[in-house]
Structures are given as C-alpha cells and as structure tokens.
Amino acid sequence: MVTDTARKPDSRPSAPARVRRRERNPLGAFGALSHVALLLWALLIIGPIVWTFLAAFKTNAEIFGDAITLPASFGGDAWGRAWEKAHIGQYMLNTIFVVACSTAGTMLLGSMAAYVLARYTFPGNRVIYFLFVSGMTFPVFLALVPLFFVVKNLGLLDTHLGLILVYIAYSLPFTVFFLSAFFKTLPTSVAEAAMMDGCSHTRTFFQIMVPMARPGLISITIFNILGQWNQYLLPIVLLTGNVEDKWVITQGVANISTSAGYEADWPGLFAALSMAIIPVMIVYIIFQRQIQSGLTSGAVK
Amino acid sequence: MRQGKYPFIVGFLAAPVLLYVVFVISPYIQAFYISLTDWKGISAAPRFIGLENFTRLFDDEVFWAAVRHHGVLLLVMPLVTIVIALFFAFLLNLSGGQRGGQMTGLWGSKVYRVIFFLPQVLAVAIVGVLFQTIYRSDETGVINSLLGKIGIDPVGWLIDPDIALLSIIGVMVWQAVGFYVVLFSAGMSSIPKDVFEAAALDGAGRFTLFFRITLPMLWDTMQVAWVYLGIAAFDAFALVQVLSVDRGGPDNSTTVLPLEIWRTAFNFSKFGYASAMGVALFFMAITFAALTLRVTRRERIEY
Numbered sequence: 222m223v224t225d226t227a228r229k230p231d232s233r234p235s236a237p238a239r240v241r242r243r244e245r246n247p248l249g250a251f252g253a254l255s256h257v258a259l260l261l262w263a264l265l266i267i268g269p270i271v272w273t274f275l276a277a278f279k280t281n282a283e284i285f286g287d288a289i290t291l292p293a294s295f296g297g298d299a300w301g302r303a304w305e306k307a308h309i310g311q312y313m314l315n316t317i318f319v320v321a322c323s324t325a326g327t328m329l330l331g332s333m334a335a336y337v338l339a340r341y342t343f344p345g346n347r348v349i350y351f352l353f354v355s356g357m358t359f360p361v362f363l364a365l366v367p368l369f370f371v372v373k374n375l376g377l378l379d380t381h382l383g384l385i386l387v388y389i390a391y392s393l394p395f396t397v398f399f400l401s402a403f404f405k406t407l408p409t410s411v412a413e414a415a416m417m418d419g420c421s422h423t424r425t426f427f428q429i430m431v432p433m434a435r436p437g438l439i440s441i442t443i444f445n446i447l448g449q450w451n452q453y454l455l456p457i458v459l460l461t462g463n464v465e466d467k468w469v470i471t472q473g474v475a476n477i478s479t480s481a482g483y484e485a486d487w488p489g490l491f492a493a494l495s496m497a498i499i500p501v502m503i504v505y506i507i508f509q510r511q512i513q514s515g516l517t518s519g520a521v522k
Numbered sequence: 523m524r525q526g527k528y529p530f531i532v533g534f535l536a537a538p539v540l541l542y543v544v545f546v547i548s549p550y551i552q553a554f555y556i557s558l559t560d561w562k563g564i565s566a567a568p569r570f571i572g573l574e575n576f577t578r579l580f581d582d583e584v585f586w587a588a589v590r591h592h593g594v595l596l597l598v599m600p601l602v603t604i605v606i607a608l609f610f611a612f613l614l615n616l617s618g619g620q621r622g623g624q625m626t627g628l629w630g631s632k633v634y635r636v637i638f639f640l641p642q643v644l645a646v647a648i649v650g651v652l653f654q655t656i657y658r659s660d661e662t663g664v665i666n667s668l669l670g671k672i673g674i675d676p677v678g679w680l681i682d683p684d685i686a687l688l689s690i691i692g693v694m695v696w697q698a699v700g701f702y703v704v705l706f707s708a709g710m711s712s713i714p715k716d717v718f719e720a721a722a723l724d725g726a727g728r729f730t731l732f733f734r735i736t737l738p739m740l741w742d743t744m745q746v747a748w749v750y751l752g753i754a755a756f757d758a759f760a761l762v763q764v765l766s767v768d769r770g771g772p773d774n775s776t777t778v779l780p781l782e783i784w785r786t787a788f789n790f791s792k793f794g795y796a797s798a799m800g801v802a803l804f805f806m807a808i809t810f811a812a813l814t815l816r817v818t819r820r821e822r823i824e825y
Contacts, residue, residue, distance in 0.1 A: 259630075266637055266700070267637060288668055330537055331538065334539070341531055343531055352547065362783050364553055366549075366783075367548070368545065369788075386545060389541060390541045390546050394542075421530075458784070475764050498644060509636050512639075513635075
C-alpha cells in the first residue's frame with residue numbers, strides 16, 4: 222500500500238523524472254571513465270591470482286617467458302610434485318587439524334565467556350570484559366618474546382597443542398567483543414521462560430541461547446577460520462625447531478620460495494600457492510556476505 | 523532463577539580467562555620487565571640493566587631506519603588506500619544516479635565489491651610469495667615483462683633501495699583497498715537518502731555530492747579507517763619478511779620494527795633488546811592512535 226502510493230509520482234512522466242533518467246545515462250563521460258577505473262582495478266586484483274593458477278600448469282621456460290601466454294598443456298604434474306615432494310599435502314592436513322581444533326575451542330570458550338559477560342551481573346564483570354577487549358588494541362609483537370618462553374616453559378613449543386592454545390587465546394578478544402554485543406541483542410524472555418521451566422543455566426545456554434545466536438556465531442566462526450588459516454607469525458615463532466612435518470601451510474609455501482632445494486621447480490611453487498589459495502577462495506565465495514560484514518563490524522567499534 | 527548463578531559464572535569463565543591470562547596478558551606484562559634486562563638466552567639468567575637497552579636503541583642505525591620506514595608507511599599507505607577506496611566506494615554506491623528516489627551504484631557494483639575484497643582474505647605470507655615473482659627484477663618478472671612490451675626497461679622493484687619500500691607499500695594497498703571500499707560503503711549507506719535527494723533537486727552534480735555531502739558525513743568512518751591503516755603500518759611483518767631481499771633489504775631499506783624484533787629475538791637471541799624494541803613499538807602505536815583521534819576530531823554531524 223505505502224510503496225504503491227510512493228511509487229506513483231515516479232511513473233508519471235513529469236519533468237523531474239526526466240531529469241533523473243538523463244542522470245542515469247550510461248554513456249556519460251563520467252560513467253564511462255568510472256567503468257574503466259573499476260574494470261582496471263578488478264583486473265589488477267584478479268590478474269595476479271589467475272596468473273598464479275596458470276603458472277602452475279606451465280613449464281619453467283614458459284614461466285620465465287612472456288607473462289601473458291597460456292600454458293602449452295594442462296597437466297597436473299606440478300600439483301602432484303607440490304603435494305608430495307614439497308609436502309604441501311602434509312602442511313594442508315596440519316593446518317586443517319590445527320584450525321579445526323582452535324576454531325572449535327575459540328567458539329566454545331569465546332561464546333561461553335561472552336554470554337556470561339553479556340547477560341549476568343556480578344562483581345568484576347566490567348574488569349574481565351575490558352581485559353578481553355584490550356587485547357584487540359596491543360601490538361602482538363610486544364608479547365612475542367615472553368610468549369615464546371611461556372609456551373616453551375609449558376613444554377608446548379613445536380607442538381600443535383601449543384599452537385592451538387595460543388590461537389584460541391589470541392582469537393578470544395575479538396570473539397568475546399563481537400559475541401557479547403550479539404548476546405545482548407537477544408530477547409531475555411525466552412531464556413527466562415526456560416529457567417522458569419527448570420532449565421539450568423548451562424542447559425539454557427547450550428539449548429536456547431546458542432541456537433538463537435546462530436547468525437552471529439556463523440559470522441565469527443568464518444572470521445576465525447580465515448584468520449587462523451592465514452596466520453604466519455605465530456607458527457614461525459612457535460614451530461621453529463626441526464619439526465618440518467608439523468608446519469602449517471603458510472610456513473610451507475613461504476619456505477618453498479626461499480629454500481634453494483626447490484628453486485628449480487617454479488611450477489611446483491605455483492601449484493603450492495594455488496593449493497593454499499583455493500580453499501580460502503571457496504570459503505570466501507560461499508560466505509562473502511558474512512565475511513565482509515564480520516570483518517568490517519570489527520572496524521567500527 | 524538465582525540458584526547456582528555464581529558456580530555457573532565461574533565455571534563458564536574459568537577456562538577462557540585462564541587461557542587468556544597465561545598466553546596474552548602475562549606476556550604483555552612480562553615484555554616490559556624483559557625490556558629492562560640483558561637477557562640473551564636460556565642459560566644466562568636475565569640481569570636487570572635499567573634503561574640501557576633504550577639508550578642503545580638511540581644509537582642503533584637499523585632501529586632508526588625501521589622507524590623512518592614506519593613514518594613513510596604511515597603517510598603513504600593510508601593516504602593512497604583511503605583515496606582509492608573512497609573513489610570506488612562513491613562509484614559503487616552513489617554515482618549511478620537515482621532510481622525511485624534512492625541513490626544507486628554503477629552497474630555491476632555487487633560483483634566489483636566481491637572482487638575488490640578478495641585479497642583481504644588471502645594470507646599475507648601467500649600474497650608475499652605471489653608478488654615475489656610479479657616483482658622479479660629482470661625482464662622475466664610479470665610487471666617487467668608487461669612493461670617490456672611497451673619498450674620500458676626492467677625496473678628493480680625489490681632490489682632498488684629507492685623504490686623497494688614503495689613496491690611493498692603497493693602490495694599493502696592492493697590488499698587493503700577492498701576492505702575500505704566495504705567499510706566506506708557501509709558508512710555511505712547510513713547517510714540519509716533525503717540529503718542526497720535534496721541536493722540533487724537543487725542541481726548538485728556528482729562532484730558537489732562527493733565533496734560537499736559524502737566526504738563531511740563520512741568523517742567518522744575515515745577516522746576509523748586511518749587508525750586501522752596506521753596500526754596495519756606498525757604491524758607490517760609478513761610481507762616485508764617474505765617479499766624483501768635479505769629480510770628487510772637491500773641495505774635495510776625496507777626493514778620495519780616487527781621484523782627487527784623477530785630477528786633480534788629469534789636469530790640473535792637478544793631477548794632483552796628485542797623486548798625494548800617491542801616497548802618502543804607499543805608506545806609509537808599508542809601515540810599514533812591518540813594523535814590521530816585528537817587531530818581529526820571534529821564537530822559531529824548529527825543526522
């Protein structure tokens with residue numbers, strides 16, 4: 222009803238409407254230039270990534286030749302070499318294991334803490350909340366040296382468990398910040414009704430609040446998966462020793478490009494790069510809306 | 523309702539708080555103490571030496587090179603990123619003219635937003651490796667190969683000390699723009715439609731719309747963007763570590779504090795000295811954030 226009456230003046234060919242139509246004219250010089258600028262930037266973004274995928278099928282000679290040629294044949298040799306010989310397969314499995322454990326841990330502990338901080342009043346509530354949130358603002362490099370020794374003294378250096386615990390700890394600030402804001406927006410009446418019916422606090426949380434908070438939980442889960450999958454600094458500090466079999470994918474790829482042993486195998490390097498990029502791209506394309514809103518809501522505190 | 527409230531609260535908070543205090547809070551606090559010692563390794567016990575590490579920093583050429591590079595990063599990177607992102611956000615949100623009384627973006631704006639944001643989700647280390655080959659200095663590098671087609675000699679993107687840092691900044695901008703396009707788009711969509719409508723009825727063109735209405739009303743978002751980009755400029759590590767020649771080279775022309783902290787600690791085992799750099803970095807980052815918020819403070823536009 223409302224929209225109908227609102228639209229009516231527009232459908233009439235009055236003078237202002239005609240002005241509007243001219244403004245939309247796609248052939249205007251400004252419009253054309255804008256499209257050129259947008260296309261150019263899109264090309265700048267996609268170009269290097271497409272080039273990487275193509276280079277994984279090229280030969281060494283082709284890679285060092287003309288930059289904009291297609292590979293002569295699309296064989297999967299380089300992919301096999303990167304997976305087996307450069308251990309990308311192993312690094313990928315390590316990363317999946319570490320990220321699965323640490324994201325699950327982050328979500329469980331983070332949502333528990335956020336829920337309590339958002340919906341219960343008790344002495345020390347604000348202090349603990351600010352303790353968590355302050356972790357978002359300090360540069361991690363300040364903590365690097367002591368962190369190394371904390372992990373070492375606990376006997377967790379060069380172990381996946383150490384990396385998982387550290388990932389969880391450093392993901393908590395943003396997770397708690399984001400989720401406590403989310404839990405605050407949920408209606409109290411449902412939780413209260415459940416409690417009246419004899420639900421315990423813990424059951425109310427897991428069976429009532431978590432399902433209601435699902436949209437927020439999904440956004441922040443994807444955010445954490447991406448962040449932990451892409452982590453580079455913490456692994457190179459905490460998995461430094463001779464534990465190459467425990468490395469994660471970012472470490473592995475960065476190492477192939479620097480170590481002399483693989484220098485001759487450029488297609489292998491690009492296959493490795495592609496394998497590191499593809500899973501992230503798939504996740505991004507499926508969840509791009511949640512990722513964009515999740516990442517930017519963190520910026521507008 | 524109140525039954526068992528405190529056991530529940532303690533039970534839910536114990537594990538996250540413990541983990542957080544052990545791995546995040548305690549290292550931050552320890553860092554300040556370690557920066558006052560000459561700790562060089564596991565065997566030798568740390569000796570308290572007061573501010574000696576900090577006085578040594580003053581004579582450390584590499585430290586000052588790193589600080590200078592943060593200065594360049596802080597000026598160039600946010601400025602370029604914000605200008606490009608603002609331009610694209612404006613095109614994608616407000617410059618398609620009006621439709622049904624609403625400002626719209628140009629055709630295809632949804633697709634562009636997805637593409638522009640993509641580098642943001644790629645690992646910085648992976649992007650670094652990728653750009654190593656794009657920037658390769660002889661004629662086989664991707665950019666040089668393209669430049670060769672129009673008759674331009676190969677450029678030493680990463681090996682020429684004069685432009686190596688700018689090349690790295692280029693990658694940072696490449697990666698960051700999409701994020702700020704989305705951020706500014708969110709800001710633009712919260713500007714009331716009738717403001718634009720009124721201006722358009724008064725005959726305002728695109729340039730007036732941009733400079734007289736959009737820009738002033740986006741001031742808060744831009745301030746956030748500048749602080750975020752500034753923090754990113756202090757955090758630049760993976761890209762420099764992976765991309766630069768000799769880790770911060772050539773001749774320390776691209777080095778940054780995080781890289782020096784990491785090297786000093788884990789290559790040379792000078793833990794006290796590395797922590798002193800960490801403390802310096804901490805104060806620089808805090809000062810920057812406080813200054814930015816103060817300098818850019820303006821009358822809030824209520825709408």
